[in-house]
Amino acid sequence: MRKMPKKPAAPPPAPEPAEKPKNLQNINIPDITLPVSLAEKQTLLKPHIERSHDIVNRPFTIGAQQPVEAYAIYINGVIDTDAFNASILRPLMIYGEDPQSAGDQGPELPEYIARTLLTVGLFREIDRLADLVRDIYDGMLIIMLEGSSQVLSIDIHKAHLRAIEEPVSERGLRGSKEGFIESLDVNISMVRRRLRDPKLVVKKTVMGQRTRTQVALLYIEDIADPNIVKEVETRLNNVQIDAVVASGYIEQLVQDHPWTVFYQHRVTEKPDKAVMQILEGRVLILVDGTPSSISAPSLFVEFFQAPGDYYERTWIASFIRVLRYIAFFLAVSTSAMYIAVVNFQPELIPQELLVPIARFRNQVPFAVVLEVLVLEIMMQLVIEAGHHLPGNVGQTVGVVGGIIMGQAAITARFASPAAVIVASFSAMCTFVLPSPGMALISRVLRLPMILAAASFGAVGFALMWLILITHMTSLTSVGVPYMSPLSPTRYRDLKDSIIRYFLTSMKDRPVSIPSQDKVRQAKQGVTGNQ
Amino acid sequence: MTSKQIGFMILGTLVGINFLTIPRTASEWAQQDAWIAVLIGALLPLVVLVLIERLGRQFPEMDFIQMSQFLFGKIAGSVLVILLCFHMIIGVAREIARFAYVESTFLLPATPIWAISLLILLVSLYVAGQGAQVVARINELLFYLYLPAFFLIVYPLMTVADYTYLLPVGGSGIGSIARSAFDVSLYFGRMEFLMVAYFMVTRKDEVLKAGAVALVAVAVPYMLFTAVCVMVFGAEDLQDQITPILAMFKSVAYPILERMDLLFMVAWSVAFRPAFNLLCMSGYSLTRLLNLQKRKHYLMILTVSGTAAYLLSSIPRNIVDVIIYSNWQGFTHPIVGLGYPLLYHLAARIRGGQKQNV
Numbered sequence: 001m002r003k004m005p006k007k008p009a010a011p012p013p014a015p016e017p018a019e020k021p022k023n024l025q026n027i028n029i030p031d032i033t034l035p036v037s038l039a040e041k042q043t044l045l046k047p048h049i050e051r052s053h054d055i056v057n058r059p060f061t062i063g064a065q066q067p068v069e070a071y072a073i074y075i076n077g078v079i080d081t082d083a084f085n086a087s088i089l090r091p092l093m094i095y096g097e098d099p100q101s102a103g104d105q106g107p108e109l110p111e112y113i114a115r116t117l118l119t120v121g122l123f124r125e126i127d128r129l130a131d132l133v134r135d136i137y138d139g140m141l142i143i144m145l146e147g148s149s150q151v152l153s154i155d156i157h158k159a160h161l162r163a164i165e166e167p168v169s170e171r172g173l174r175g176s177k178e179g180f181i182e183s184l185d186v187n188i189s190m191v192r193r194r195l196r197d198p199k200l201v202v203k204k205t206v207m208g209q210r211t212r213t214q215v216a217l218l219y220i221e222d223i224a225d226p227n228i229v230k231e232v233e234t235r236l237n238n239v240q241i242d243a244v245v246a247s248g249y250i251e252q253l254v255q256d257h258p259w260t261v262f263y264q265h266r267v268t269e270k271p272d273k274a275v276m277q278i279l280e281g282r283v284l285i286l287v288d289g290t291p292s293s294i295s296a297p298s299l300f301v302e303f304f305q306a307p308g309d310y311y312e313r314t315w316i317a318s319f320i321r322v323l324r325y326i327a328f329f330l331a332v333s334t335s336a337m338y339i340a341v342v343n344f345q346p347e348l349i350p351q352e353l354l355v356p357i358a359r360f361r362n363q364v365p366f367a368v369v370l371e372v373l374v375l376e377i378m379m380q381l382v383i384e385a386g387h388h389l390p391g392n393v394g395q396t397v398g399v400v401g402g403i404i405m406g407q408a409a410i411t412a413r414f415a416s417p418a419a420v421i422v423a424s425f426s427a428m429c430t431f432v433l434p435s436p437g438m439a440l441i442s443r444v445l446r447l448p449m450i451l452a453a454a455s456f457g458a459v460g461f462a463l464m465w466l467i468l469i470t471h472m473t474s475l476t477s478v479g480v481p482y483m484s485p486l487s488p489t490r491y492r493d494l495k496d497s498i499i500r501y502f503l504t505s506m507k508d509r510p511v512s513i514p515s516q517d518k519v520r521q522a523k524q525g526v527t528g529n530q
Numbered sequence: 531m532t533s534k535q536i537g538f539m540i541l542g543t544l545v546g547i548n549f550l551t552i553p554r555t556a557s558e559w560a561q562q563d564a565w566i567a568v569l570i571g572a573l574l575p576l577v578v579l580v581l582i583e584r585l586g587r588q589f590p591e592m593d594f595i596q597m598s599q600f601l602f603g604k605i606a607g608s609v610l611v612i613l614l615c616f617h618m619i620i621g622v623a624r625e626i627a628r629f630a631y632v633e634s635t636f637l638l639p640a641t642p643i644w645a646i647s648l649l650i651l652l653v654s655l656y657v658a659g660q661g662a663q664v665v666a667r668i669n670e671l672l673f674y675l676y677l678p679a680f681f682l683i684v685y686p687l688m689t690v691a692d693y694t695y696l697l698p699v700g701g702s703g704i705g706s707i708a709r710s711a712f713d714v715s716l717y718f719g720r721m722e723f724l725m726v727a728y729f730m731v732t733r734k735d736e737v738l739k740a741g742a743v744a745l746v747a748v749a750v751p752y753m754l755f756t757a758v759c760v761m762v763f764g765a766e767d768l769q770d771q772i773t774p775i776l777a778m779f780k781s782v783a784y785p786i787l788e789r790m791d792l793l794f795m796v797a798w799s800v801a802f803r804p805a806f807n808l809l810c811m812s813g814y815s816l817t818r819l820l821n822l823q824k825r826k827h828y829l830m831i832l833t834v835s836g837t838a839a840y841l842l843s844s845i846p847r848n849i850v851d852v853i854i855y856s857n858w859q860g861f862t863h864p865i866v867g868l869g870y871p872l873l874y875h876l877a878a879r880i881r882g883g884q885k886q887n888v
Contacts, residue, residue: 458796466800474660487671
């Protein structure tokens, strides 16, 4: 794997709101003004950093004629040491001989040296202890000087980042192969590169009192519905949690219905997909440390859409879309249908097929439902094992689990061939789905379907689907009906739901997602500014 | 609720299990003109629709409970609301009982009726418990899901149907057609639920149009199914079929799918929309009438109503009882459907007169 040598663009520190929400307050750090004396500053700071042995405290002197004592404080391994030596220490220690420098500047010295000596882009001055401690732990380089209560907080982060690669879980034949990585700023830049709209708003905030994770909200100012934006912002601000380790936390903390199995926010690792979502009036949430984005609101039909659909011919894209819906239905239903047919309605099976099924079933000592359940659990274990093992080994486990164990189960009369085919087919259908989330859901939903079919045959199966559809219809995502445009039916949006209609005909943004600017294409086929 | 959704809800409430038997009833007197009887029978719900819509226009700011208490006083108005709710609960019981017996006959012969009824009730409670908006959306979605199933009917038309069975048109006589039309009109009952649902619609000016479209969407397939059944069996043989629609599927060999009748029945086994629609409306009305909080007490009221419906549905001892009870109950639909709006119109006129005098 190629390593990225350096973070491409050092970001400014996260903007501070005028009045800090409760979740942004520092834990047990007195919010007092820093003293002028360097020694007093160190004394004040000591209790907050003395147990962190990775924090480097580097004393040095600025200038020689009127020397000023100074300290550089930073976390080892977080800052770019080359930049530190070349752009900060060298100018301050060697070139800081200017007669106008040093003690003449008094309390204005930090600002003066930042303006005249330091060759770095991003810095800010702070004079509060709480800000100082927080900036140290945020990975800033801190320069403290004798004679001034102002302290310089300089951003020269250097992180060893994973290279930009194609997301493993969302591969496509056509279109961009780029995937988000773990750096928030790189991810934002990937969106920016594709969406050079000055109306694209990027709002950053910090979440998690202890992790202080940067979270960014992206939307297009004149497309996204202000109520949706406000609602998402309010939900984010209301989150009071000590740690946000990944975007999954945010997703679950801001969703409408926490108890449902369905994901109410589409997660994607593909920046091109994320840009499409923003362009449809959605709000995108990016979280530092997570290589994926969350969009709000999200609809059920979105989980069957892939960026590649829009790059293919309409007929091909529509065919694949329909296949995905069929795959979802079969992934959830095949095992249950098998039980219902074999146990309750064998007359539905053609005579020629019924006889061999009955013959093999006769050799299996378990009830159909038990046979299917055991195979399902085996299959789920194989899938899970495949996910957690390295690439080649995972494939081997898949082959061993799927073919050899299946064959062995039939030979040992542990399962009938039909049941093995059903379990394998169900598992295979889940892999057709473009959203890993929906694939997981289909695996979970299989179980209640099996139990319903085992209890009431085809009637139980049909009723369980009714319950499922009702449940899905009752869901919302940021207040938007989850099953829209299917229910409530938005006829115009059906162009991009079960099928993907001609792009030339999709002149408006989806009405299912509230937005300010509905027009996507000029009516005469002319798009954008000429 | 949107006007479009009320249209789908009307459609869902009118089309229940009786869909399976309508060709036999329509052809009993009208013979080959059964399809004409179906169209005429559809006029009854149209009249009910117009009456309720005209009534609702006079009280656009009120709901059913407010309107009842305004027109008849608190006590008499409340009694009328409770009576309509009870009528709807009986309708739920009828639907549960009929579905349970049909499913027992075709799909679950070994499962006891009480278990099937309970299953239908629990699912109905779940759907109704999600609130009127979700119920309306489910009706909408189920309509689209069932739409392809209706095209299956075209297949027998191409293979075994004989259109000469429909001839001579009008040959059965006006009296016979009228008699069958009356019988068929009972199949279009339950329109009275609109007394409650009308007031939930945001664009009330579109209700009449949406309702009329829904009625056409019910009447045309009913007419089509009836005509096809007559063309397949002939009017006389049709009388020997308890569920002609299923029998028709059985009589035609579909490619690959050998037992289309069973598949159709499986798909139709979730079509007890009248049960959850009426349950939702009665639950909503009772919650409002008792001045209870919808969020807190709606589910409780629904459970009580559902339990009552379940107990009523367990009264018939066999399928013959179910048919007899349901036929009798069917007569209450035109009485309530026409009687309630007419009574309210009368009261509104009297109240209006009083107001003018004041």
